[in-house]
Amino acid sequence: MYQKILVPLDGSSFSESIVAIARGLIFDCKGTPDLILYTVVEPFRNQPFRSGDDWNEKMKLEAEKVARNYLEQLAARLSSEGIKARVVIDYGDPAQAIMDYVKKNGVDLIMMSTHGRSGLSRMVFGSVADRIIHHSVVPVLIAAPAGLRS
Secondary structure, eight states, X not given: OXXXXXXXXXXXXXXXXXXXXXXXXXXXXXXXXXXXXXEEEOOXXXXXXXXXXXXXXXXXXXXXXXXXXXXXXXXXXXHHTTOOEEEEEEESOHHHHHHHHHHHXXXXXXXXXXXXXXXXXXXXXXXXXXXXXXXXXSOEEEEOOGGGOO
C-alpha cells in the first residue's frame, strides 16, 4: 500500500483533524508506512518599522521553533500509540513547498484537511488544499475538519 504519507499541518485544529484519519489508515496498512508530519514556515515580509535581514531571520527562527515544538508534541502523542512519525519543517509558499517535497522525497500519499472556507473567504485567502488537489503528482486524501463533517 502506501510507503510514505505526508500530513501537512498548519498548527490549527482544523488541519490537525486529519491526524485521526491518518492514524486509522496506518493501522490498516500492511507494514509500517513512513508518516511525515510537515509544516511550512512562510517568509516574513519586511515591515516599515523594522529593517534589515536580522529581524526577518529572528522571526523565521522563532516560527521554526514554534512549529517544531508543535510537530514534535504531536509526534510524541502518536508514538505513545505505536505510530512512528517524522517531523519536517520547510520554508516558502505552502502549496509549492508541499508539491516540491513530494517530488523530491518519494511521497506516495498526501493527507490533509481543509479549513472549510468557501465563497469570498476562499477567494481572498486562497486554498492550499485546492492547489494541491489540482497539481499533485500523487493521490491526495482531503477531509473536512471534524466540526464541518455532516
